[in-house]
Amino acid sequence: MFAESIISFSQLIGESVIIASVVVFCLRLFLRLACFLASRPWLRYRTFTVRRRRRWGKKTAEDEDDSSPYCAICLQDAAEGEKMRRLTVCSHCFHAECIDPWLEKRSTCPLCRAQIPPLPTGNPLIALIFPPGVIELFTKGTFASDV
Structure with a gap:
């Protein structure tokens, strides 16, 4: 019983370490992507x-001075x-x-x-x-x- 609980506890710790590593890797990759896209x-x-803007209606002096x-x-x-x-x-x-x-x-x-x-x-x-x-x-x- 004690050996089984130690094995299940070590499996839980191993799974937690793997999940934490994946989360940290994904977060790091996301932050690098954000910095990369921001700096471009x-x-x-x-x-x-x-392209010239075309307006409906008459031409004005502002249109010629565009x-x-x-x-x-x-x-x-x-x-x-x-x-x-x-x-x-x-x-x-x-x-x-x-x-x-x-x-x-x-x-x-x-x-x-x-x-x-x-x-x-x-x-x-x-x-x-x-x-x-x-x-x-x-x-x-x-x-x-x-x-």
Whole structure:
């Protein structure tokens, strides 16, 4: 009887440890996902196409003075149908063909010099499960050269 109660108690403790470990792992994964989505390191900019707002009725002076996004690189307003990119760090807009070469060479905004996060390598959701050191260990070829 005493041996059975010790065995059932140890099973209860073992099950409790497993359940607590799963809960802690899920909570940690959820918090990392929340931080990851809040920081959005993979999202450097948003691409959009310029569209003019159309209003019903007569045109007014306000409609003609409607401001469109302005590209500070080529110094031109965006025309309807052009692709623009809005940097998520500072919300400045540029033509896609103007900002892409800039972002290939630099990681700052051309206007305010705000630091733009680098593109993550591969699938950014892998960073949720594995810490950055482990990912770099396998991607830099440390183990690949040993094989």
